[in-house]
Every structure is written in C-alpha cells, then in structure tokens.
Amino acid sequence: MNRSSPPVPPVAATGQAKQPHGIDAQPGIHPVDLAALSVEGRIQALGSAPNGLTEAEAARRRLAHGDNELTPPRRSRPLRTLLAQFTHTLALLLWLGAGLAFAAGAPELGLAIVAVVVLNGVFAFLQEHRAQQVVSSLMRRVAVRARVVRAGVERRVPARELVPGDVVRLAAGEIVPADCILLGADSLSIDLSMLTGETAPVDRGAAPVAPPGRGAEELALPSLLPSGASVVTGAGEALVFATGAESAAGKIALLLEQGGREGSLLERQVAQLSHVTAMIAVIAGAATLVLAQAFHRVGPLGTLTFAIGVIVALVPEGLLPTLSVSLAIGAQRMAARGAPVRRLSAVEVVGSVTTICTDKTGTLTQNAVSVRGFTPARGASPDAEQMARLAAALCNNARPGPAGGDYEGDPVDVALARWAAAGGVDLAEARARWPRVADTAFDARRRYMAVTCAAGSTTREFVKGAPEAVVALTGAPAPAGLDEAVVSAAGRGERVLLLAVRDAGGPLTCLGLVCLHDPTRPEVPAAIAACRRAGVRVVILTGDHPATARSVAAAVGLDSADRLVEGPEIEAMDDRALLELLQAGTSLARTTPEQKLRVVQVLRRSGEVVVVTGDGVNDAPALRAADVGVAMGLRGTEVAKQAADIILSDDNFATIVAAIEEGRAIKQNIRRFVSYVFTSNVAELVPFLLYIFFPIPLPLAIVQVLAIDLGTDVLPALALGVEPASPATLHVPPEPPRRPLLTRELALRTFFLCGAVEALLGVAAYFGFFWAHGWRPFDSLDPFRALEREAATMTFVGIVSGQIGCLFAQRDGPLRTRLAFWSNPWVAAGLAIEVALAIALLYVPGLNRLFAMAPVGPAWLLWLPGGAAVMVLVDAPRRAMRGRGPRGGVEARGALEELEQDGTRHPPRRASS
Numbered sequence: 001m002n003r004s005s006p007p008v009p010p011v012a013a014t015g016q017a018k019q020p021h022g023i024d025a026q027p028g029i030h031p032v033d034l035a036a037l038s039v040e041g042r043i044q045a046l047g048s049a050p051n052g053l054t055e056a057e058a059a060r061r062r063l064a065h066g067d068n069e070l071t072p073p074r075r076s077r078p079l080r081t082l083l084a085q086f087t088h089t090l091a092l093l094l095w096l097g098a099g100l101a102f103a104a105g106a107p108e109l110g111l112a113i114v115a116v117v118v119l120n121g122v123f124a125f126l127q128e129h130r131a132q133q134v135v136s137s138l139m140r141r142v143a144v145r146a147r148v149v150r151a152g153v154e155r156r157v158p159a160r161e162l163v164p165g166d167v168v169r170l171a172a173g174e175i176v177p178a179d180c181i182l183l184g185a186d187s188l189s190i191d192l193s194m195l196t197g198e199t200a201p202v203d204r205g206a207a208p209v210a211p212p213g214r215g216a217e218e219l220a221l222p223s224l225l226p227s228g229a230s231v232v233t234g235a236g237e238a239l240v241f242a243t244g245a246e247s248a249a250g251k252i253a254l255l256l257e258q259g260g261r262e263g264s265l266l267e268r269q270v271a272q273l274s275h276v277t278a279m280i281a282v283i284a285g286a287a288t289l290v291l292a293q294a295f296h297r298v299g300p301l302g303t304l305t306f307a308i309g310v311i312v313a314l315v316p317e318g319l320l321p322t323l324s325v326s327l328a329i330g331a332q333r334m335a336a337r338g339a340p341v342r343r344l345s346a347v348e349v350v351g352s353v354t355t356i357c358t359d360k361t362g363t364l365t366q367n368a369v370s371v372r373g374f375t376p377a378r379g380a381s382p383d384a385e386q387m388a389r390l391a392a393a394l395c396n397n398a399r400p401g402p403a404g405g406d407y408e409g410d411p412v413d414v415a416l417a418r419w420a421a422a423g424g425v426d427l428a429e430a431r432a433r434w435p436r437v438a439d440t441a442f443d444a445r446r447r448y449m450a451v452t453c454a455a456g457s458t459t460r461e462f463v464k465g466a467p468e469a470v471v472a473l474t475g476a477p478a479p480a481g482l483d484e485a486v487v488s489a490a491g492r493g494e495r496v497l498l499l500a501v502r503d504a505g506g507p508l509t510c511l512g513l514v515c516l517h518d519p520t521r522p523e524v525p526a527a528i529a530a531c532r533r534a535g536v537r538v539v540i541l542t543g544d545h546p547a548t549a550r551s552v553a554a555a556v557g558l559d560s561a562d563r564l565v566e567g568p569e570i571e572a573m574d575d576r577a578l579l580e581l582l583q584a585g586t587s588l589a590r591t592t593p594e595q596k597l598r599v600v601q602v603l604r605r606s607g608e609v610v611v612v613t614g615d616g617v618n619d620a621p622a623l624r625a626a627d628v629g630v631a632m633g634l635r636g637t638e639v640a641k642q643a644a645d646i647i648l649s650d651d652n653f654a655t656i657v658a659a660i661e662e663g664r665a666i667k668q669n670i671r672r673f674v675s676y677v678f679t680s681n682v683a684e685l686v687p688f689l690l691y692i693f694f695p696i697p698l699p700l701a702i703v704q705v706l707a708i709d710l711g712t713d714v715l716p717a718l719a720l721g722v723e724p725a726s727p728a729t730l731h732v733p734p735e736p737p738r739r740p741l742l743t744r745e746l747a748l749r750t751f752f753l754c755g756a757v758e759a760l761l762g763v764a765a766y767f768g769f770f771w772a773h774g775w776r777p778f779d780s781l782d783p784f785r786a787l788e789r790e791a792a793t794m795t796f797v798g799i800v801s802g803q804i805g806c807l808f809a810q811r812d813g814p815l816r817t818r819l820a821f822w823s824n825p826w827v828a829a830g831l832a833i834e835v836a837l838a839i840a841l842l843y844v845p846g847l848n849r850l851f852a853m854a855p856v857g858p859a860w861l862l863w864l865p866g867g868a869a870v871m872v873l874v875d876a877p878r879r880a881m882r883g884r885g886p887r888g889g890v891e892a893r894g895a896l897e898e899l900e901q902d903g904t905r906h907p908p909r910r911a912s913s
C-alpha cells in the first residue's frame with residue numbers, strides 16, 4: 001500500500017483572505033523552485049491564500065493572463081483564409097479561364113469570370129467561418145471543467161477561467177486543468193501518457209524536495225501536476241502556477257500549430273475529386289481548341305473563347321462552400337440529438353461504423369446503483385453485517401454533498417455510503433473515529449480497494465472488491481457457498497462486491513457479499529434492434545462478473561448473452577482467435593484496460609470501423625484508439641471526455657444510434673449535392689459541343705453557365721446538403737469510409753441519366769424556340785440570327801428546369817414525399833429563389849444584358865415546370881427497378897445494390913449482436 005502524503009490543507013468554509021496584488025503577468029517562478037518550497041511557501045510565492053483567491057482577484061488576473069486554453073485557438077488570419085479561397089484547384093482553373101478570356105479579346109467575359117471567382121471565394125470564406133464557429137461552440141459545450149476554491153467555496157467552472165494562484169481540487173477521473181503544484185495529496189497518482197507516452201501511473205505527493213537544479217526534468221518533480229495529465233487514483237488539492245500557452249499542454253499545442261494538420265478523409269476525397277475534375281476540364285478545353293479549329297471557320301481567338309466555355313462549364317464552382325455548410329449543419333444536428341462532437345471529421349466517420357464496443361455500466365444501464373442486499377459469509381461473526389457497513393463507509397471515497405445534501409462521487413461508493421447510513425453508520429462520524437492512515441486505491445487491474453484506519457491503538461484494514469480478487473488476498477480458500485451466492489446474484493443482473501476486514505497482524509476475514517443493482521435503460525433494446533437492422537455489431541466490454549454481463553445482455557436483447565469470454569481467456573488467445581470471437585458477437589467480461597485496447601486494435605486491423613463507449617479512466621486508451629470514441633457526458637470522467645470524439649449529453653446508448661443515423665445521412669447528403677452540381681455541368685458542356693460540330697449559333701453563353709453554377713444552383717444544392725435522414729438509413733449495411741463520393745452507380749446516373757436528360761431539355765428548348773418562329777430541322781439557322789440571344793436564353797431555361805427536377809429526383813421516398821416541403825423547408829426556399837433568380841435574369845433590364853439573355857414570352861416559362869416533370873418521370877423507372885425485391889424499400893434496396901456493384905460492401909457476417 002502507498003502511504004498517504006501530507007494531508008490536504010484545510011479550507012475555510014467562509015471568510016476571505018487578503019489578496020496580494022502586483023502579479024500582472026504569468027508568474028516567473030520556476031517549477032523547480034516551487035517544488036522546493038513548503039506548502040505555505042508555495043501559496044505565498046503565487047500570491048494566493050489557503051482558501052483560494054477572491055472572485056474579484058481572479059477576474060483581475062484573468063484580464064492580465066488571458067484565458068487558460070489548454071489548446072490555444074488558432075490565431076485568426078482572415079486575410080490568409082480568404083486568400084486560400086482564391087488559390088485552390090477549382091479557383092485556379094477559373095483564373096486560367098479569365099486569363100484566356102482577356103487574351104482572346106473578351107474583357108467583359110474575363111471580368112465576369114473574375115467577379116464569379118471573387119463572389120465564390122467570399123461566400124466560401126463566410127461558410128468556412130460559420131463551420132468554425134459551429135465547432136468552437138460545440139467545443140465549449142464539452143470543455144474541461146475544474147473544481148476551484150474561491151474565497152473558501154468550491155465551485156465547478158470551465159478550465160479556461162482558471163488563473164495563476166487558483167486553488168483546485170482533483171480526484172480520480174479528472175483532468176489536471178493547468179500546471180499545478182500540490183498543496184496536499186491522498187494516494188494521488190497521475191497518468192502522463194498524453195505528455196510522455198508512458199502509460200504507467202506515477203505517484204505524486206506534496207512534500208518539498210531539495211532543489212535539483214534548473215536543468216532537472218520538470219515532469220519528474222513529485223509535487224508537479226502538468227496540465228493535460230489525468231488523475232488515476234486518489235485525490236489532492238493543488239495551486240495553479242501556469243496557464244494557457246505557458247503551461248505544458250499549451251507549449252505542446254504551439255508545436256502542433258507550427259506543424260499544421262492533415263485534412264480529414266472527406267476533405268482529401270473532395271480535393272481528389274477537384275483535381276480529377278480540373279484535369280478533365282483542361283483536357284476538354286485543349287481538345288476544344290483543336291476541334292473548333294478543325295470543324296469551324298473560326299479564328300484562334302474564337303476557338304480560345306470556346307475552350308474557356310468548356311472549362312467553365314466543367315468546373316463545379318459551388319461544390320466546396322456547400323460541403324462546409326453541410327458538415328457544419330450536420331454537426332449541429334448531431335448536437336441537437338445529444339451527441340456533440342469534439343472533432344468535425346467524426347461526423348464523416350460515425351456513419352460507417354461496423355462495430356460498437358460498449359461499456360455496460362451507465363451506457364446500457366442507468367448508473368442508478370443501489371444496494372439490493374447483503375449476504376454474510378458462512379462462519380462470519382454475528383455482527384458481520386454491521387462491520388460490513390462500517391467497511392462500506394470507510395473503504396469509500398464518496399463525499400457529502402454541499403449543504404448536507406446527498407453523497408457525491410463514484411456511483412458504487414455513493415450506493416455503499418447510503419447503505420451504511422441506512423444501517424446507522426454515519427459517514428462523517430465513522431471517518432473521524434477511524435481516520436485513514438494508508439490506502440490502496442481501486443484499480444481496474446487489481447479490482448479491489450483497501451484502506452488502513454486507526455482508532456487509538458487499534459489499527460484495522462478494510463477491503464472491498466471483486467470476490468475472486470479479495471479471496472486471493474486472504475490466501476485461503478473461498479468461504480463455503482460464496483461462489484454459488486456470486487453466481488446467483490450475477491444471474492439476476494446484480495453486481496457483487498466482497499467486503500473483508502483484518503486487524504493488525506491478523507488474517508484477512510471475509511465479511512460477506514453486497515449485491516448492487518443497476519437497472520437497464522428502457523430504450524436500449526430498441527436501439528440494439530436498430531443496430532441489428534443497420535448491420536452494426538454490438539459487443540459488451542465490461543469489467544463486471546460474466547454472469548452479470550450475461551444477464552444485462554439478455555435484458556437488452558443481445559444474442560451474445562450465451563457467448564461470453566473472460567479477460568484471462570483473452571490473454572491466452574492470438575489475434576486471429578480473438579477476432580473470430582468478436583465477429584461472432586461474443587462479449588467480454590472481467591476485462592482490463594489493456595485488453596479493451598487490444599480488442600479495438602484487432603478489430604481496426606481487420607478493417608472494421610469501431611466505436612468505443614466509456615466513462616472511466618480505464619476506458620480512455622480504448623476511446624483514444626477507436627475510430628470514434630464516445631464518452632458519457634453526465635457521469636463520464638474528464639479523462640474519458642477528453643479522449644473521445646463525441647460526448648453523449650444524456651449518457652444514452654440510443655443516442656449513439658442516432659449519431660450513426662445522422663452520420664450516414666450527412667454522407668448521403670454530400671453525395672446528393674455532388675451529383676446535383678455535376679448534373680448541370682454535363683448539361684452546360686453539351687451546347688458547346690453542338691456548336692463545334694454543327695453550324696449553329698452558340699446555344700449557351702459562358703456568363704450563363706456562371707449564372708447557373710453560382711446563381712440558380714447554389715441554394716438548391718445547400719437544401720440537398722441538409723436533407724433529414726431517410727427512414728431507410730438504418731436498414732442497409734454500413735459502407736467503408738473510403739468509399740468514393742462519386743460511386744460507379746452514382747456517376748452513371750449523374751452523367752448518363754440526369755445529365756443527359758437535362759442536356760436534352762436545354763437543347764430541346766433552344767431548337768424549340770427556333771421551331772416556334774418558323775425554323776424546321778435541317779434548315780439553316782442563318783435567317784434566324786436575330787433570335788439567337790432569345791434561343792440561348794431558352795437553353796438556360798431548359799437547364800434550370802432540369803435542375804428543378806433533379807432537386808426532387810435526388811431526394812428519398814415516394815413521389816409525394818419528394819415533392820413535399822415539410823421535412824426540409826430549405827427545399828422550398830431553394831426552389832423559390834432558383835425560380836425567382838431565373839426570372840430576374842430574363843426580365844430585369846440591364847441584368848439580362850449583363851448575362852447575355854433576352855426576355856421571352858411568358859408562355860415560355862411553362863418550360864420550367866414542364867422540364868422538371870420530365871426529369872422526375874424519367875427518374876421513375878430507375879426507382880421502380882431499384883424498389884423491386886424482397887426488401888421492398890426503394891432507398892434500402894438501391895443502397896444495397898450500389899454497395900454490391902462497387903464491390904465495397906463489408907464481408908458477410910453476423911450483425912445481430
């Protein structure tokens with residue numbers, strides 16, 4: 001056992017100490033010097049007081065030192081961010097088009113393209129800023145919180161509000177919120193792996209040490225608590241001496257800032273798509289130069305203009321800003337459903353999850369622990385139960401709540417404290433009569449806690465823990481009937497703890513079993529069923545008894561209730577055998593943190609996308625190693641929260657399923673607007689090809705292409721980016737994260753169905769206008785040259801009509817649902833603005849001239865609903881073919897076929913549990 005360090009200095013309940021002034025900058029006191037001082041010397045050196053700073057002094061110091069941001073926000077460089085919007089691949093391609101236009105003697109066209117680049121860049125800048133604001137807002141919701149003592153009163157505040165001189169209190173499971181020096185500690189140990197990579201806990205104490213010299217390793221100082229470290233065991237009180245960029249974590253964050261960051265998978269996929277599009281555009285533009293010269297009697301400057309048109313037609317200008325908006329809104333929607341994200345890329349990945357490794361306590365159960373009963377050990381003394389209640393009160397880290405309220409701390413400790421109090425053992429009185437002189441904190445590997453207490457000349461040790469761990473400490477066989485009692489209680493879904501006592505120099509004697517009950521969450525069975533339908537496996541990883549895990553698994557509807565493996569068995573398995581067990585849905589009991597970490601690593605190496613849930617210090621390694629770590633927001637430790645990517649605000653397993661649904665919907669929405677944007681690019685390219693190969697006037701001006709891509713298309717694309725999840729979203733298998741945005745099936749539909757139909761609508765409107773004015777097929781269009789601007793305007797109208805129909809074709813559900821607006825008001829707004837803008841471009845004087853359009857008769861506007869109806873009708877047979885089959889659902893069947901055609905569907909496996 002570890003001897004406790006000097007006791008925590010008492011903190012006055014009321015009253016305020018006089019606060020010294022004059023500390024207006026980060027204190028220049030070196031940690032080595034602080035470690036050599038006594039507790040009183042440390043308080044004096046930092047101008048603080050035993051009962052903490054006053055609120056007024058804390059506010060003054062915060063103004064002087066700034067916020068204590070463990071990861072300082074990236075310095076805002078708006079100009080650099082704005083310039084980046086003008087230098088990405090697609091923007092550079094448009095700059096090339098503008099240069100070619102000026103070279104071809106078309107300054108109006110060049111200026112129009114420049115204006116488009118500028119407007120698009122500003123719009124993208126604003127949307128990226130909005131996305132950053134969303135992430136910043138979510139980060140504030142899940143920020144580290146600290147227990148600080150101000151004027152003798154303990155408060156819980158965001159860590160960013162701490163200042164040098166603050167007195168903070170720490171307990172197991174919390175994050176050290178700033179660089180601190182200890183004032184007192186009780187069996188305190190910390191995990192420095194975030195700073196050193198070493199996972200073994202390190203003991204800490206408040207005792208002063210002889211000055212080792214300025215060159216000493218600061219992390220080796222026994223009284224130093226660096227920011228970002230996690231408390232593994234014990235408790236302590238410490239004094240903040242460095243915050244923000246001056247702290248250990250702040251200095252590391254500055255190094256990370258200098259190193260930059262790698263883009264997320266989705267960002268890389270979009271960048272790759274942009275590069276491929278740019279390459280195709282340049283090749284197509286170069287081919288146009290050759291073909292136009294060969295088939296048309298046009299000079300070099302004229303062919304250059306056509307090449308510009310082809311390049312501009314192939315550039316999806318609105319793609320990047322729409323992506324930023326979609327991700328930001330997706331993150332907001334996940335937060336609204338109780339799953340705020342700490343990392344925006346988690347929004348992309350969570351929809352591809354194939355396996356959920358979930359803790360039991362607090363996730364599948366309510367974490368409302370209560371003592372169901374006590375079973376004395378056979379042969380125990382008559383007063384065994386009363387002695388057990390005393391052991392439950394002393395071998396316990398629960399603390400009375402403020403103003404005499406309920407106990408606070410670990411739910412098991414709180415339940416034991418209540419049970420002891422119900423039997424007449426007053427927690428405060430018992431601790432005063434039996435003060436703790438040494439202890440061994442609970443550890444997930446040892447699975448027991450022990451304390452040594454002294455009352456006068458009597459010294460007694462109390463132990464609580466897993467029955468097999470406590471029995472092992474006795475060095476004797478288990479009491480008769482113990483195993484049967486454990487199995488019986490665990491079979492009822494109850495946790496069991498064995499309590500034991502030892503007088504100084506005597507043997508450790510078992511007192512009996514305490515049975516603890518934690519009811520399952522009523523909504524979990526439905527969530528498990530949803531996972532089964534979605535092809536997501538659920539595996540329980542718990543440190544509890546196998547029978548308890550089996551009972552809970554059966555209660556929530558997991559098929560793994562009859563397939564459970566204990567931690568010691570895992571140690572004897574190789575990775576292949578372990579993977580086979582996990583893929584069969586086997587759950588694991590009596591697991592250590594190392595075994596949880598190994599499970600995650602084995603699954604990920606096999607190609608699985610893994611979510612891990614947890615709330616304790618022992619869950620942090622697995623949370624950090626998972627594709628998506630999910631921490632409990634209500635009862636989770638700060639260590640678990642900071643290791644996770646998503647934090648559940650309601651500690652509810654069903655919320656994980658909601659997050660998976662949102663993640664899948666977001667990825668599908670990105671595909672919707674990518675398909676929508678590229679559909680119009682096909683329709684814009686065809687008029688230029690017709691002009692090259694046939695002796696006709698140019699059917700579509702370049703500025704009209706820009707009017708579509710950055711005018712009429714923008715809001716409908718945004719509307720598709722925020723579509724709600726389809727009812728069939730959780731009825732198909734998960735897809736691999738690396739599946740391309742433009743899959744083979746989607747590309748064929750985009751370019752050869754929707755794109756081709758939309759191109760035909762534009763061409764039909766063009767020639768239909770000439771037909772209405774007397775032209776007939778195979779006749780020359782030279783006599784109708786006076787109408788070429790109106791005809792080109794009708795090409796624009798035809799393409800816009802196709803995009804209106806494409807807006808509805810990209811949505812899910814039956815026709816009535818796709819035509820309705822109630823599920824997504826953005827669709828109504830996008831459609832209304834698209835139509836209004838198209839009409840304004842036709843009829844507003846000056847504006848129509850700027851975009852090379854001319855007014856046409858109002859009757860021609862009927863082409864807008866007519867062309868949209870054609871697009872929807874042409875898409876209907878495809879939907880009908882997709883809807884055939886035993887599953888019946890259009891979206892579910894289509895998504896399944898799409899996965900199979902791409903060859904990216906996950907290997908067949910049991911997905912029910």
